[in-house]
Amino acid sequence: METKIYSYHNASYTKFQNITIEVSLKCPYCGLPTAFVNSALIPNSNAGIAPFSHRCPNCENISYSFQITNDKEWKLGSFYPGYISDGIPEILVKHCPNFAHIYSQAQQAEQNGLTDLAGMGYRASIEFLIKDYALAFELDTIDDINKLKSLGPTISHYFNNKRKNKELLTFNAAEVVSIIGNDFTHWNKETNCDLNVLKHYTDIVIKVIEMNFDMKFPTVSRQSR
């Protein structure tokens, strides 16, 4: 997680006078780099650990951290809710927040050696991504999107496998995620593919959806939208 150092001062408590604290660079709710408004929650604590709240001025949501000190400086111990991975394109963090959160959790699971949980997480992230995409592109109402209960029907619905165009290719990639992802989720296994294959195809689907968002919201345009 990328972090940022803030100056913090609470005149009432010696241990919080003219200190620095370490906070996530990005807000875990809106995903934007932000200038958090920080407050110590238990300023009279004598322990080497102190909880802080952090209000994001962009989206007004509050996140929390534990700051740990060695009596010289305060460092970030943990941050809640879970952070959004730095590698996720900003346009997807903005328009597909559900995807961004679960993909970040899958990455954390993988980094901690929890391969099976990571596999389930990457599979779920693609379901969230396609549904976030459908909502943002107004392909269906939220009620209709809610009716699609799992990844397989979601893929078939939005990337029609009967059409011989680029959607068929997206369907193929998403279906690989669905099939291998099921192997991580269900007791019976259909393939011998490992997490790297699942991640490879997960990244392909992410790229396709990112491309669609980049075209829908071009960086510059002469046409007013």
Ligand SMILES: [Zn+2]
């Ligand atoms: Zn925010």
